[in-house]
Amino acid sequence: xxxxxxxxxxxxxxxxxLGAIVVLLPFYVMVTYSFKSPNEIMTNSGxxxxxxxxxxxxxxxxxxxxxxxxxxTPWIYNYTTAFSKAPLLRYLANGVFVTASIFLIxxxxxxxxxxxxxxxxxxxxxxxxxxxxxxxxxxxxxxxLPLYIMLAKLGLTNxxxxxVIPWTISVFGIFLMRQFFMTVPDDLIDAxxxxxxxxxxxxxxxxxxxxxxxxxxxxxxxxxxxxxxxFWPRIVITGNxxxxxxxxxxxxxKGDADxxxxxxxxxxxxxxxxxxxxAFMLAQRRFIEGITLSGMK
Amino acid sequence: xxGNRYAYLWFIGPALVLMFVILLLPILIAAGMSFTNxxxxxxxxxxxxxxxxxxxxxxxxxAKMFGATFRYVFVVVPxxxxxxxxAALLINSLTRFGDVYKTIYFLPVMAALIAMAIVxxxxxxxxxxxxxxxxxxxxxxxxxSWSWYAKGCARxxxxxxxxxxxxxxxxxxxxxxxxxxxxxxxxLAGLTGIPRDLYHAAEMDGxxxxxxxxxxxxWPMLGPTTVFVVTISLIRSFQVFDTVEAFYPQGGGPSKSVxxxxxxxxxxxxxxxxxxxxxxxxxxxxxxxxxxxLIQRWLVERRTHYA
Numbered sequence: 001x002x003x004x005x006x007x008x009x010x011x012x013x014x015x016x017x018l019g020a021i022v023v024l025l026p027f028y029v030m031v032t033y034s035f036k037s038p039n040e041i042m043t044n045s046g047x048x049x050x051x052x053x054x055x056x057x058x059x060x061x062x063x064x065x066x067x068x069x070x071x072x073t074p075w076i077y078n079y080t081t082a083f084s085k086a087p088l089l090r091y092l093a094n095g096v097f098v099t100a101s102i103f104l105i106x107x108x109x110x111x112x113x114x115x116x117x118x119x120x121x122x123x124x125x126x127x128x129x130x131x132x133x134x135x136x137x138x139x140x141x142x143x144x145l146p147l148y149i150m151l152a153k154l155g156l157t158n159x160x161x162x163x164v165i166p167w168t169i170s171v172f173g174i175f176l177m178r179q180f181f182m183t184v185p186d187d188l189i190d191a192x193x194x195x196x197x198x199x200x201x202x203x204x205x206x207x208x209x210x211x212x213x214x215x216x217x218x219x220x221x222x223x224x225x226x227x228x229x230x231f232w233p234r235i236v237i238t239g240n241x242x243x244x245x246x247x248x249x250x251x252x253x254k255g256d257a258d259x260x261x262x263x264x265x266x267x268x269x270x271x272x273x274x275x276x277x278x279a280f281m282l283a284q285r286r287f288i289e290g291i292t293l294s295g296m297k
Numbered sequence: 298x299x300g301n302r303y304a305y306l307w308f309i310g311p312a313l314v315l316m317f318v319i320l321l322l323p324i325l326i327a328a329g330m331s332f333t334n335x336x337x338x339x340x341x342x343x344x345x346x347x348x349x350x351x352x353x354x355x356x357x358x359x360a361k362m363f364g365a366t367f368r369y370v371f372v373v374v375p376x377x378x379x380x381x382x383x384a385a386l387l388i389n390s391l392t393r394f395g396d397v398y399k400t401i402y403f404l405p406v407m408a409a410l411i412a413m414a415i416v417x418x419x420x421x422x423x424x425x426x427x428x429x430x431x432x433x434x435x436x437x438x439x440x441x442s443w444s445w446y447a448k449g450c451a452r453x454x455x456x457x458x459x460x461x462x463x464x465x466x467x468x469x470x471x472x473x474x475x476x477x478x479x480x481x482x483x484x485l486a487g488l489t490g491i492p493r494d495l496y497h498a499a500e501m502d503g504x505x506x507x508x509x510x511x512x513x514x515x516w517p518m519l520g521p522t523t524v525f526v527v528t529i530s531l532i533r534s535f536q537v538f539d540t541v542e543a544f545y546p547q548g549g550g551p552s553k554s555v556x557x558x559x560x561x562x563x564x565x566x567x568x569x570x571x572x573x574x575x576x577x578x579x580x581x582x583x584x585x586x587x588x589x590x591l592i593q594r595w596l597v598e599r600r601t602h603y604a
Binding site: 009012013015016019020022023024025026027029030033041042043044109110112113115116117120122128131132135137138139140141142143144145146147148149150152165166168169171174198199200203224227228230231234235246247250251254262265266269272273276277280281284287288 | 304305307308309311312313315316319320321322323324326327330337380384387388390391392394398400401402403404405407408409410411412413415416417419420425427430474478482532536538539542543559562563566567572575576579582583586587590
């Protein structure tokens with residue numbers, strides 16, 4: 001019996017390891033290629049991290065430098081080119097700015113609304129909540145076209161505003177926080193009112209601190225979605241590279257990639273993908289909670 | 298205290314306004330526009346009735362669009378749900394290292410799809426890609442008894458992304474790769490919610506094999522999870538765009554075989570400035586999503602009535 005159990009267990013591991021190999025394959029390709037020289041990429045040689053033999057940087061020679069001064073180490077070449085050929089730092093800063101703005105505004109709009117829906121009695125409350133439930137059905141990407149036209153009519157395409165505006169309202173955030181606030185005891189709020197706190201400060205000084213765990217999960221959900229979003233920036237940002245988010249920057253890189261650029265392009269991909277992966281590794285449980293939040297719908 | 302009576306207006310006001318302007322108004326605009334031949338820059342547009350919808354349901358381009366979308370959806374959804382469930386069951390039954398697999402399988406969910414699409418394009422590259430290079434190692438072994446493999450060795454292995462017969466399946470494969478970890482996590486959460494007692498009870502009632510207890514306990518108890526997982530997978534896969542745009546910035550793949558709906562909206566409306574037809578595709582798309590979600594809600598409600 002004991003023996004049969006362990007063969008079963010081994011078999012499961014074999015299946016899961018095969019799955020893991022397929023899942024990890026592109027990550028492996030991405031990381032190794034970001035270390036290799038163009039020649040190694042073309043011939044599929046060099047093992048895991050490439051031989052790191054110096055190679056001649058053709059662009060450097062083309063700029064009129066001596067060939068001897070233009071020998072570069074592959075991985076250094078790949079990563080420095082990633083940052084120098086395109087303003088990757090600027091793209092990353094844009095990504096951080098846009099993602100943070102979206103999350104902040106979402107909270108500022110959603111939290112008071114969720115509080116009112118959960119804890120205040122007023123005429124039409126059920127209707128408002130019904131509307132929230134209906135809006136949960138609408139995927140924002142699906143209505144991107146009319147949103148784009150509205151922004152174009154207002155002359156707002158190619159701006160940070162355009163990148164942020166459609167995401168300022170998160171009905172999912174309202175729904176989630178409302179469900180959370182329902183579990184907060186009324187006594188807590190009554191006590192705060194007794195102390196003479198205004199409804200406004202109750203939200204930010206009493207409700208917000210109790211909602212930190214739910215808010216963290218929502219933050220992860222929101223940040224992952226918007227850091228990785230490609231569709232919406234692709235539509236509203238046309239040409240103005242100063243406004244590119246990381247996914248757009250990478251896509252542009254691909255557009256003019258020739259053989260020598262494969263390495264730098266993979267380096268760019270590594271730079272864009274790494275922040276979230278590292279954060280995920282550090283706070284795995286929270287991340288899985290956050291991403292699967294939508295499971296509560 | 299009286300000042301507080303209308304505080305709620307300040308609290309729900311901004312959210313209500315934004316809901317109307319950002320979520321509801323665009324649907325009305327799209328609905329109205331779908332009956333016109335509007336394009337940006339033109340001061341006026343003509344009412345064309347149902348012409349746009351007629352095109353969508355009669356022209357061969359749009360037949361290809363529906364073909365590609367449904368092929369993608371009907372491969373990706375069952376596969377991501379099945380693999381998600383399979384992985385969750387396997388991991389859940391392990392005594393050790395389950396968390397390692399969970400972490401690995403969840404990685405693609407976190408990684409920017411556009412970046413990973415570009416990497417997959419490399420991996421599938423016919424000459425320098427790792428996939429065909431690996432397949433070549435298998436030549437001359439027993440694998441050649443498989444006629445598909447022998448053909449690959451004798452001539453070349455498929456071009457994957459640029460071959461009309463393979464493109465949509467290769468793109469679907471990437472969709473499956475990206476999505477099943479998400480479903481796995483939802484199923485793992487569902488599995489922890491099943492009371493142990495039920496398995497004992499099933500054993501008492503004569504459930505012998507693992508298959509019996511899966512059929513009698515696990516699967517029925519995972520019902521609500523499955524309804525949710527299937528719906529969210531459907532809605533997500535209908536919205537596929539990043540991979541298609543990365544591989545085929547123009548035209549939607551070899552003979553339009555990967556011309557999915559979101560890409561069609563993008564191409565018609567944004568690239569070609571044909572807003573009317575883009576709006577009509579948007580409306581059809583929203584129709585699909587609405588029907589799917591209503592079916593889900595109906596299933597969920599039916600289930601809760603039973604319980």
